[in-house]
Amino acid sequence: MLPLEGLTVVAVEQAVAAPYCSSRLADAGAHVIKVERPEGDFARGYDDAANGQSSYFVWLNRGKDSVVIDLTTAAGRADLETLIGSADVLLLNLKPGSLDRLGFTRARLRKDYPALILCSISGYGDDGPYADRKAYDLLIQADSGLASITGGADGPSRVGISIVDIATGATAQAAILEALIGRARHGNGADIRISMFDVMADWLTVPLLNAEAGRPPQRMGLAHPSIAPYGVFTSQDGRDILISIQSEREWKRLCAEVLRQPQLATDPRLCNGVERVRNRAFTDQTVAAAFARLTREDLLADLTAADIAFAEVNTMADLARHPHLRRIEVATPNGPVSYPAPATIVVGEARCYGAVPGIGESPNTTTKAKSS
Numbered sequence: 001m002l003p004l005e006g007l008t009v010v011a012v013e014q015a016v017a018a019p020y021c022s023s024r025l026a027d028a029g030a031h032v033i034k035v036e037r038p039e040g041d042f043a044r045g046y047d048d049a050a051n052g053q054s055s056y057f058v059w060l061n062r063g064k065d066s067v068v069i070d071l072t073t074a075a076g077r078a079d080l081e082t083l084i085g086s087a088d089v090l091l092l093n094l095k096p097g098s099l100d101r102l103g104f105t106r107a108r109l110r111k112d113y114p115a116l117i118l119c120s121i122s123g124y125g126d127d128g129p130y131a132d133r134k135a136y137d138l139l140i141q142a143d144s145g146l147a148s149i150t151g152g153a154d155g156p157s158r159v160g161i162s163i164v165d166i167a168t169g170a171t172a173q174a175a176i177l178e179a180l181i182g183r184a185r186h187g188n189g190a191d192i193r194i195s196m197f198d199v200m201a202d203w204l205t206v207p208l209l210n211a212e213a214g215r216p217p218q219r220m221g222l223a224h225p226s227i228a229p230y231g232v233f234t235s236q237d238g239r240d241i242l243i244s245i246q247s248e249r250e251w252k253r254l255c256a257e258v259l260r261q262p263q264l265a266t267d268p269r270l271c272n273g274v275e276r277v278r279n280r281a282f283t284d285q286t287v288a289a290a291f292a293r294l295t296r297e298d299l300l301a302d303l304t305a306a307d308i309a310f311a312e313v314n315t316m317a318d319l320a321r322h323p324h325l326r327r328i329e330v331a332t333p334n335g336p337v338s339y340p341a342p343a344t345i346v347v348g349e350a351r352c353y354g355a356v357p358g359i360g361e362s363p364n365t366t367t368k369a370k371s372s
Contacts, residue, residue, distance in 0.1 A: 002029025020169025
């Protein structure tokens with residue numbers, strides 16, 4: 001039996017943040033009822049990369065049943081009320097006040113359904129000067145300052161995935177699980193409110209504290225602001241390899257066994273981490289010159305033998321054939337789609353993954369897909 005079997009989640013959701021959360025609750029056995037407008041979640045139209053369907057939607061909506069409700073009608077609002085009455089969790093990521101105006105205020109829901117766990121996701125929270133703003137992932141990446149510390153010297157950059165939405169969805173999942181544990185102990189529901197801006201501000205604590213201490217982070221691409229060498233160096237045959245030196249022991253082994261210049265370990269410009277950062281240009285130039293004399297194959301062998309942390313700078317094509325990539329296959333309206341498995345592995349528990357619904361479909365009473 002899965003941990004959340006027997007629990008019902010009603011998700012009035014769209015796009016990425018809330019669907020990420022509810023898909024993980026579905027993975028854990030919850031019956032997730034996705035409430036969609038008549039035209040469907042707009043994320044269904046983001047792209048057509050998954051057998052002609054949206055990659056976002058196929059990734060984030062497995063294991064759910066879809067119910068079409070037009071909340072602009074009295075009948076639709078009555079249908080939603082019925083669903084909420086049978087739910088353990090109500091998950092929302094609508095603009096603040098949207099459901100309030102339809103009669104579903106949180107105060108009323110908390111009174112009528114005291115055991116209900118209500119989790120609402122917004123851009124900036126319920127009050128404050130930006131509360132009514134529309135908020136999407138990239139907008140929050142920019143407004144929170146994340147983009148200012150991402151990329152290279154040529155300018156700010158977005159993180160290459162929907163990091164704000166994913167972080168917010170994961171935060172919501174954790175908060176809901178905490179509330180379920182609390183309800184099991186004291187019987188009361190919860191009113192959880194999560195803003196995308198708050199989530200990202202929390203994640204940006206370290207660069208913020210450094211900036212407030214007079215050391216604002218600089219964009220450094222694939223380098224580290226306080227450790228050297230920690231960055232990308234190119235082999236003789238043109239392959240980029242990222243190395244990370246975390247201790248003096250590792251630095252000495254890199255010099256002796258990879259760079260083949262043991263005397264570098266005692267060079268005054270390189271003799272400890274502080275000096276290597278202070279003389280970063282010389283540090284990186286020295287390592288780069290040595291790497292350029294060796295092939296990728298030789299470098300990988302030497303780095304492995306010296307127990308130096310490294311990674312190749314891979315593409316998505318490289319990820320597709322990566323030896324550590326685990327996949328699941330899920331059923332969709334257009335046929336099965338294979339994609340990366342969720343990260344959590346529970347030993348001794350065969351986790352199954354439900355089908356992706358078409359608009360208004362409920363395919364998850366019998367259809368499951370096992371990870372491989």
